[in-house]
Amino acid sequence: MERRRFLKEGLKYGAGIAALWGLGWSFADFSGPGATDPAEKEIIGPFDWSPDEDPPQVAVAQGTDRGAALAAALAALGGMKRFVGPEDRVFIKVNAAFASPPALGATTHPDLVEGLIRECRLAGARKILVSDNPINDPVSCFRLSGIEGAVRKAGAELFVPGPRDFQKASLPEGRLLRSWPMLTKAFAPATKVINVAPVKHHHRAGASMILKNWYGLLGGPRNVFHQDVHTVIGELAALFRPTLAVLDGVTAMVTNGPTGGSLSDLKDTRTLIVSTDPVAADVLGAALLGMDPDRLPYLALAEAAGAGTRNPDRWRLHRVRAA
C-alpha cells in the first residue's frame, strides 16, 4: 500500500518536474539579445499622395484675405474636387512649430487652416485631420497659434501627438532618414495630404517654407539633422509627396526667423501659392523673401530626388487676383 502510494506520488512529482523543464526550456535563449529589438516594426517610404499632374499646376493669387486668395487659387486650378474626393481621408500638415500668436506669422495662419478644411469638406472628404509635431509644447502651440480654434470652427479633427504616436520609418535610398521615428499615426492612414506653411526666413536652412515644413513629421532627436540640414530637407522632399502645397506669402517673415516674434520681422508680400509641385511653391516663396532659389541647396536636392522642378518653364502657372 505504502509502495503504491509512493509510486503515485513519485509520478505526480515527476510530471511536475517535467512540466517545469518543458516550460523552462520554452523560454531558453541560447544566443541572447541582439543589436536591435526585433519586435519593433518600421514602415518604408516614400509616401506619395501626389496627383498625376504633368505639367505641375501652380496658382499664384494676389490678395490680403487668405480665405479669398485660397478660393481664387483653387478655382484657378479647377477646384478642390480635382484633388480631394468623397472617400478621402485628408491630412493637413500645418506648421505649428511655435507657441506664438497668428499675427506674428511663425505658424500656419488659422484663416488658411479654416479655409482648407471647408474646401475639403465641400469636396466631400470623409475625414480631415490636422496635425504637426511642434518644437514648443504641442498643446500650447495649437492653442496659441489659433489652429485649434480654426479646426474646431471648421469641423475637422486636431491630432495632438503623444509619445506613442511615432513609429520608425525609412526612406530606402536615404542616408539620414533611416529607421527614424515619425508621426505615422497622423499621416499613414491618409489618402490625401496637404502641406500648408508660411514663408519664413530661417537662419540655418535659408528659408522655411513647404519642404522645411516636413520636419514636423519627424520625432526623435531630429535637431541632430541640423548638422546637415539641406540633405535632410532633400530627403524629406523625397519621402513625402503631397497632394497640394499651400504656401502662405500674404505676409512673409523676412528677418529673425523661424521664430520671428515681432511685427517688424514681417513684410506684406500679398501672395498665396497653391501648387501640385512643392518645389515650385518654394521657388516662388524664395522670391518673396528676395532670395535666389539657387542659393537654397535643398531645392536642388529635392529636384534631383524627383520631388518637383525648379524650372518655371515646366510649370503651368495661373496668376489670379483675389477679390
Added chain:
Amino acid sequence: MKWDRNRNANPHARTDMRIVTVRRISQAFFFVLFLWFCAVTRMGAGVTDIRGWPVNWFLQLDPLTAFATVLTTGTLFAGLLWALVTLSFTVLFGRFFCGWVCPFGALHQAMGWVRHRDLSFKEKIRRNQPSPRHGIKFGLLLVFLGMAAGSLADPGRWSSPTTILQSGVLLAALAWVLVGALPHGNGPSPRASEDPVKTAGLLAACLAAGLVLARFPTARGLLQTGLLDPIPFFQRSLNLVILPVLGLGQPAGTAGTRWTHGAWLLGTLFAAAVFLNWHTPRFYCRYVCPLGALLGLLGRKPLWRFSRIAERCTECLRCEAVCDGACAPSRAPILSACTLCSNCLIHCPEEAVTYTAAREEGKSAAGPDLSRRAAVAAVVGGLAAAPVLGLQGLTHRRFPPLVVRPPGSLPERDFLKRCIKCGQCVRICPTGVIQPALWEAGVEGLWTPVLDFRAGSSGCQWNCTACSRICPTAAIRRLSLEEKQGKGPFEGAGPIRIGLAFVDRNRCLPWALDRPCIVCEENCPVSPKAIRTRDGWATIFEMAQGVSAGGDDRLDLPGFSPPGDAAVPENVYLQWEVDGIGRRDPITDWGDGWIRLDGVTAAALEPGPTGPVRVVRALKRPVVDPVRCVGCGICQHECPVRGVPAIRVSAENETRHPDRRLAL
C-alpha cells in the same frame, strides 16, 4: 526511504559516515568552489585565470535570478537553465540548496555556530524558534517579483499564441507563489485556512492594479532581486570588497590594485549580514533571504520530508537547540523553513525525527504564514515601485549623462530588467574601469556597472569584450570583437559606441594653456584615429617694436623669458617683418631676454625689423570626430589634467540608444 535506518542497525558503533558530516563536506566543497570561481575570475590563460572555469555557475543555479528574468524578459538566458536543476531537487527534497549548497548560507551557519556554541541549552532553543517575522523574507520576495511582473503588461508579451501561453503560465506561477505565501492554517501561528474565493478575488485585484500602473509608459518591470539575492550578494561582496581589500586573486600588474566606488556601503552591508548571526543563527537566511523564501515556497511539500514521530518524542527539545532553519522539529517541522541540515536527525535520542516519503497527517507543516494583507501589500508595492521609479525619467529624456555603460549593454530599460548586480563584469574587467554605481544611475541602478575613467588602469580596452562574455544574464549582451569594432559583417553598423569624448577647451593644455600635449590623440585606439589635431599658433611673447642684435649671434628680446615647460624650444618661431616682408624663423635656443634663430645672425638684421615681433608656438590641438569616437575613455584616463580631465566621455551618441545619437 528512511536515512536513519543505518543507525537502527548499528546504534552504538557509528563507523559509517553520518548524514551531518556529508552535509558539512558538501557545504565546504561548494563554499571553496565558490571562492575558487571568484578568485579565478580574471583575464588570463593560466589555471588560476578564467580560462574555461564556469565562474557563473552559482549565479546560474540560482532560481530567483531565473524566475525573475523570465518575468522581466520572457526569456531564460543560456546558463540560467541550470536553475531548473536546483528547482527539480527542491521540489523533491525541499530547501537542500540553502543547507547543502549555498555558500552564503554556509558562511552564516558557521558564524552562527561560532556565536552560539557556548550558549545555554535554553538560550539555544530560544534563538531557534520560528517567528512570524521570518515571514519578512516572503514579503521581500513578493516585492521583487511584483516589480518584475510589471513586464507582463507589455503588449509584446501577449503577441502570439506561444507568448500568450507562456505569459499565462508565468502569471499562474506568480499566483501560485503568492498563494503559497498565504496562511494554510498549519504554520507557527495557526490561522484558519482562508477563503479561496476571496484570495482569488484579491489576486485579480492585484493584477488589475498592476495593469493600470503598467500603462505608465516609462517603466514596465524592474529586476531588483540582486539587491538581496544571496548569490549575487556574496559574489558582489567578494568581487568588489573582500578580494580587493585583501589583495587576493587580483589581476597581475597595475590593474591588480583595484578601487571600488562605494566600497563603504558594500562592505557595511556584507559585515551586517555576517554579524547579524550574533543575534540569531542564520539571521539572513531566516529573515531576509528572498531566494530562501522562493525555495521554501517551492519546497514546502517535498516528496521526501522530515517528520516527527509523535509516539517516540519526549519533547526534550534537543532538536530545537541545533535546528538550523528554526523549523520547530519538536512539534512539526515547518518544511518551508527546513534547510535539511539534518541536525535533528542526529541529535534526537529517541529517533523520533525521520526523513521519509511517507505521509502522516500533522507530522510536518508546510508554512509559511504571511498574512493575506501583507502578501497583497508586498505584490502591489512591487508592482507600483517600477513605474514610480520610472517617473524620474532616468531611462528617457532625463538620462544621467555620466552613466557610461560597458559596451554591449542593452538599452537602459532592458538593461535594468536583467542586471543582477553580481559584479562579475566589474571583476573580469582587465583594467578595473568598470565600477559599481552608487546613486548615479538612480536607486534602481544601485551597483550596476558604469565606467569610471579615473578608477581603472586604463579606459575600456579596444580589443576586449570580457564583460559582455561574462554577464550571466546578458544585460551586457554577448559581443564578438568584430561587432564591437564594427568590422567584417558589422562594417555597415559601425562600432559599438558607449559615449562620446568632448574636449574641454578651457582645460586642455594646447587649447587653454598654450602648451603642447596631444596625449589623448596619441592614445586613441581606433584607426583612423577619432581624435585629430588642428594646427594653431599661440603667441607666447609680443613686443611692439623691433629687436636688436646681441652678442653671440643672439637677438635681444627684453622682457622675454622662456615658458617653463620647455628647456629647448620646439616648434617655436619668431614672427616678424624684415624689409616689409613677414617671416617666421625657427628659434633654436632661448634664455631670459634673448633668443637665437636658425641661420639668422645679427648681421642679417640690416636695416632691421620694423613693426611688432612675436614669439609664436605651433601647437597641435585635439578635436574629436563623433563618428569614429567609441567613448572608450582611454583619452580621458590618460589626460594629464587629472582632476577634471580636459577630455571627458559622456553617454551622448551611444549606440544602444539611437535617440541619444549625435553624429549623423
